[in-house]
Amino acid sequence: MTVERPTLEVGRIVKAHGLRGQVQVDLWSDRVERLAVGTTLTSDRGPLVVEAAAAHQARFIVRFDRITTREEADDWRGVVLSAPRLEDDSVIWIDQLFGAEVVDVAGVRRGVVVDVEANPASDLMVLDSGALVPLTFVTDLEPNVRVVVDPPEGLFE
Numbered sequence: 001m002t003v004e005r006p007t008l009e010v011g012r013i014v015k016a017h018g019l020r021g022q023v024q025v026d027l028w029s030d031r032v033e034r035l036a037v038g039t040t041l042t043s044d045r046g047p048l049v050v051e052a053a054a055a056h057q058a059r060f061i062v063r064f065d066r067i068t069t070r071e072e073a074d075d076w077r078g079v080v081l082s083a084p085r086l087e088d089d090s091v092i093w094i095d096q097l098f099g100a101e102v103v104d105v106a107g108v109r110r111g112v113v114v115d116v117e118a119n120p121a122s123d124l125m126v127l128d129s130g131a132l133v134p135l136t137f138v139t140d141l142e143p144n145v146r147v148v149v150d151p152p153e154g155l156f157e
Helices: 070-075
Strands: 007-016 023-027 048-056 059-064 080-084 101-104 109-117 124-127 132-134 138-142 146-149
Touching: 007 070
Parallel strands: 101 146
Antiparallel strands: 007 023, 007 080, 023 059, 048 059, 101 109, 109 124, 124 132, 138 146
């Protein structure tokens, strides 16, 4: 029996690049192995297999198996790419945070996660109380149920 892992949105095809079907991809994940040769990404138009990928400025130039001409590349503009969640217990996946109750290490309830904001230093959990809590302070996680944080003094004041 095969267990399917949840898929996550990992990037978007931004535009065509060149004449041979390459596209520029905005990778939303810091896991560049998402674009390793042979990797399959999914989209609302079906699967795409990575044939080549190279970093280019803040994006990647990617050649997929199903996109072979400039015209086809133009047609794929804006398509969101997804992939299964990677097996890595050291990672907090954003979808595991939504709806979770946040408590500090003393057991004080601080709110419920309603959103996550990208931030260069550390993504921020947005709580229903209005508090913003950097993920770097998470010490324990029960997905979508409870997040324990060890915040610095004054964070919730």
